[in-house]
Amino acid sequence: MTKKLAAAIQRDNELENAGMHSDDRKTCWSHQSWAVDCENDPFHTQPSVHHYPRPA
Template structure:
């Protein structure tokens, strides 16, 4: 993980509203890198 991503994760975890996050809490990556993941697009399909 690069330092820029690590810093963004810490900043986003410090109380940022979920709609405003730039990072994915679940996957620990940039939000756009996993935006199409079924966990995000169809969470009910996982259960």
């Protein structure tokens, strides 16, 4: 990881904590990379729904 990427991840984390929507991140918290580098990853395009409650 480069210093530039590490700084950008930190900045995005701080902005998100301050109220920025996670879709506006330039970095990927999950993959610790630039968002454009992993936007087509199945983790993002087909997220797991196992943690959602089942309807009654």
